[in-house]
Amino acid sequence: MITEEEARSQIAQAIQPLPARRILLSDALDYFAAGDYFARLPLPNFDNSAMDGYAVVASSGRTGERLRVIGEQPAGPDRQLRISPGEAVRIFTGAPMPAGADAVIMQEDVIRDRDEIVLNVDAEPGEFIRKVGCDLSEGQKILSAGEKIRAATLALLASQGFSDLRVGAEVEAAIISTGDELVKPGEKLEPGQVYESNSALLQALLKCCGAIVKSAEHSRDDRESLIEAIKRGLKNHVLIITGGVSVGEHDLVQSALRSFGAKIDIWRVAIKPGKPFLFGRAGESAVFGLPGNPVSAFVTFLQFVRPAILRMMGAADLDLPGAPAKLIADLKNHSDRPHYVRGKLEGGKFTPVGRQESHALFGLSQSNALLRVAVGESLKAGEIVNLQLWD
């Protein structure tokens, strides 16, 4: 049995980012940037008005002053207007500042009188002007390699004239659930049978981390069927098999994988729940064997499969988002493995929920965060702890 850290580093060594490609900006949401990007233009890229109003020379813009309106500058082509003290230009939000003007007076603060205005306020130099480069300088880094492309990132890239960009690859994944006791939801349940729920869980978790689920099929605990299912699953970057990875007589996954010449790098990790976790490689695929118990499958997916998929997609940050919280109950880890306690983070407080057992799906469904409690660690109610958020 190896530690989580050893497992993570072995997986990271075995898995490389997939080749990057160029896509349209309009398709790039939630991908990871495949390189650093730098500003081609300052923002704003010219001095412009922040208001609808009048561009003036501040030194001649005292309250009660009468200024002659010598032209109009809407947002759009620069009319190359120029003003002197005693003059004003009718101007609109986003319009380029006329030469000589150093302030804008809001239209609400003047009285218009034919081709003149009378000021109700004093003009302040620089007022209501968006100065070139005040937001962003040319050459400044706007996106780092491995950063996730979000809505605002797309807007920033568009503002710089980018119409496409290089991003990390899409990861295609297959799921195989195993077990003779399992029945597809919607079908009739006979005594001794349970509904198959890991496929639903894993499909959702895969989608949450941006992978594409190509197939989800079920195999009986039968070597031939499992081998057939694995053959189909290995056409993907990632194959996830749930159940059948412990040491029971019906746990056929390892031997079935070996018949494909798979290299099993990891089997059994010191983690609770999830000890029987398996990782190997067969052909071009990374293969993850997750324990059948739903909570074990959930925890091992988040701790080992998610970071591997993100790495393939070119992400820089492989960790789940974290958050500090005040612990509501005492917790002690008496086991020989780090324990991932399921609980609910609400209003800055973390409460463990449900039965902390690997089959206890209801408790898991009520939780939104994990707390890792190290071996022998004893936490007291009121302590501030660091959570992993997954919801």
Ligand code: AMP
């Ligand atoms: P296994 O890892 O195959 O020994 O299964 C451990 C436990 O998880 C057993 O109680 C199984 O019935 C249950 N289990 C395995 N696979 C699934 C699944 N896909 N959906 C729901 N429960 C499962």
Ligand code: MG
């Ligand atoms: Mg089984």
